Amino acid sequence: MSRWDKIKNGVLFRFKGGIYPPENKITADKPIEHIPDPEYLVLPLKQHSGAPADILVKPGQHVLADEPLTSPSSPMQVPIHAPVSGTVEAVAPAGVPHPSGFKEPCIRIKCDTPEEQQKNAPFSHDSYPDYTSVDREVLLTHINRMGIAGLGGAGFPTDVKLRSSAKAENCQVLIINGAECEPYITCDDRLMQERADRIIEGIRVLQYILNPVYTVIAVENNKPEAIRKLSEAIQTSGVENTRVTEIPVKYPSGAARNLITVITGIEIPYNARSTAYGIVVHNVSTVYAVADAVLRGKPLTHRIVTVTGTALEKQTNVEIPLGYSIRELLTHFRYHAPSTPRIIVGGPMMGFTIHNADVPVIKTSNCIIAPAQHEIERTKPQVNCIRCGRCARACPSRLIPYELYAFCVANEHESALKCGLKSCIECGCCSFVCPSAIRLIAEFRQEKAQIKIEKLKKDKIKAAKERYTLKQQKLAEEERLRAERKAAALAKIKNQQASAGASEKPAAAGADAELEARKKAALEKAAAIKAARAKAKAEAAQAETAGTGVKAPASQTPAEPAAEKASKSADLEERKRIALEKAAAIKAARAKAKAEAAQAETAGTGAKALEKAAAIKAARAKAKEEAAGAGQAKETSADKNKGEQ
Incomplete structure (x- = not known):
């Protein structure tokens, strides 16, 4: 017979392993x-494996039943929804069901009265009664938006588990865990x-x-009524390749x-996922929630809890x-605290004791146990391990708990991991059979x-490093780039200076020669002007002597007529005026050249000093030429006037 x-x-x-503890299924026939809704609900943002989703509501906001309160932004996030209509009173840390008793961010809602809840219609969500005509990816996204996570206790996002198998298209056996x-x-x-x-609708x-290829609903044989009901539902619905296995x-x-x-008969290694072997397992409560979400558009806002x-x-x-206070729940069923009160969330084997009953019921809370004194009494106090090996024989994960316990007590983390700590499912079998009453699971x-x-500390240190x-690499790269830019700029400046020096040497020599020539010409012109002034002064003195009426000696030239004397006097005056104007022009030209030289000197220094000097000399020469030209023009005009006379 084949495996199929x-x-x-x-x-x-x-x-391998396993135990047979007392069943105590007291509420199997209940x-x-x-029960009536409470006055307040406290909804933790994190009720699943993964990070909490982003908050959508603010204090003072009124929300409807089934309205989303958070929105997922990553694959491992699952939203939460308002179970009933009410007003958001606060978004703040509050106690959650955890053995440490620490607080997490929660949304506190003041519920509306029953009359107000009847008036407020629930928040509308999409539903897919004809889901076979819808793309599978749409259904998976819808399951996530409806806030469905594993209700068996782990709280793993349902859509993530389904998507990994649907994407691979290798699902051979679907097992419904009942x-x-x-x-x-x-x-x-x-x-x-x-x-x-x-449940059968959800299986479909x-x-x-x-x-x-095949679907199996696994139910323990101590639930005959559940087996009968499921078998009848399978026959009525006509679902194929599905059976109930006791x-x-x-x-x-x-x-x-x-x-x-x-x-x-397949043993899945603890470092692998069952989906890699073509097997997918889901709890019956999760399947029920999937049916409500897909067929009726109902998000996961309520769950069934055993109160015992x-x-x-x-x-x-x-x-x-969800969000119902455990204290209010116990009060509703008339809790009488024993001398040693103890409240257990979950089962007696894998559950944990809470230190404060003012914590809410969440998606993974399947049972609340309030034991009496005789139910929690220990047979004897904890003593040292005797290495009897009973824990190893009972461990279903094939571990050696007493060796693992020794590493845990000694804080040898690496050795504990090598001994299979991550493979421990915390089932409590080792603690149940330990004759030394050692709290192995707690350790x-x-x-x-x-x-x-x-690990978090190491990750932070690694990230900081x-x-x-x-940062050091970035600073080194910036320093290298600055050094390269500086070196390139210096090289450019040196090249420019070298090229400028080579081209300015012959230009400077030529400019000096030209400057000397212009200086020599200017001196010659100044000497000519000086001689002209002396001649003009002598002629003026002669004219004055003639005008006084003194007679010239007999040996000298005979006296000139009066008209000729007047003409000479006018000519002398004209020459004197021209000489004075030339002197004024030369003085103005020198002042102008000096001002231009001062302006050129203040305009720049350094490498262009020779060019500025040449410009100064050129300006001076130009000024002298202009003065000489002006004097020559006036002399020409004076000679012309004399000729006309």
Whole structure:
């Protein structure tokens, strides 16, 4: 018989380890009840495996039932929705169900009265009754938007698990986990008994998304009514390649890897995912939530919780909105605290004790246990390990818990990881069978938390080192670029100076020669002007002597007529005037040349000094030429006037 034939015929296999604790299924025959909504709901932003989604609401905002309060921005984020209509009072840290008792960001909603809730219609979401005509990716996105995460206890986002298998298109077996092997818990049992048809609807949706070869609903044989109801629903719906398989009562047969071994005989390594082997496992409550989300557009806002323990007057299964206070829930069922009060969230094997009952019910809260004094008494105090090996024989993960415990106590983190700490599913089998009453699971959980903290510290240090290295590289690169730019600028300046020096040497020599020539010409012109002035002065003196009436000696030239004397006197005056004008022009030209020279000197220095000197000399020469030209023009005009006379 092949493996497929064994799976279809319900042939079972065994997994290593496991225990048989008292079942205590006290509420197995208690139907699901509904209780009035509380006055306040406190909804933690993180109710799943992964980071919390982004907040959409603000204090004072009124929200409708089923309205989204957060929005996911990454694949591992799942939103939360308002279970009932009400007003957001605060978005602040509050207590959450966790053994440490720490606080996380929560949204506090004041619920509307029942009359107001009836008036306010729920927030409308898309639904896909004819889902077979819709693309699978659309359905997966819708499942995420409806806030569905694993309700079996892990809280892994459902759409992520489905998408990984649907993308690979390798789903061979779809296993619906209805084992509910842990003592006390009966919420899944009652769900299968009362709402089997809705579970089958959810199975149909998953079959469309995953397209598995065969589907198995695994239920422990201590739930005969649930098995009967599911079998009838399968026959009524006509779903194909699906069967209910009864598995023996053994804890922890409900763990995903153990259940796969029981159904298929395949042992999935703890460093691999079951989807890689073509097997997908989902809890019955998760399948029920998928049916509500896809077919009715109903987000995950309520869940069924088993409320049990002999410290309560009434023990039952109740469907309540997420965010319901555990203290109010216990008060509703009349809790009488024993001398040593203890409240357990989850089952007695994998659950944890909370230090404060003022914490809300979240998506992964499947059971609340309020034990009486006789239920929590220990047989004897914790003593040293005797290395009997019972824990190793009971461990379903094939670990050696007493060796792992020794590494955890000694804070040898690396050795604990090598010993298989990450493979521990925290089922509690080792603690249950330990004759020394050692709290092994508590030590393992603490060690996991410590390793996580150490990893976060190392990641921060590594990130800081990377940032520092990148900064140093950036600074070095900037310094190199500055040095290159400086060197290039200096080289350019040197080249320019060298080329300017080579071209300015002959120009400077020529400019000096020209300057000397112009200087010589200017001196000659000044001497000529000086001689002209002396001649003019002598002629003026002669004219004055002649004008006084003194007679010249007989040996001299005879006296000139009066008209000729007057003409000479006028000519002398004209020459005197011309000489004075030439002197004034020369003085003005010198002043102008000096001003131009001063202006040229202040205009620039350095490499262009020779050019400026040449410009000064040229300006001076030009001024002298202009003065000489002006004097020559006036002499010409005077000679012309004399000729006319």
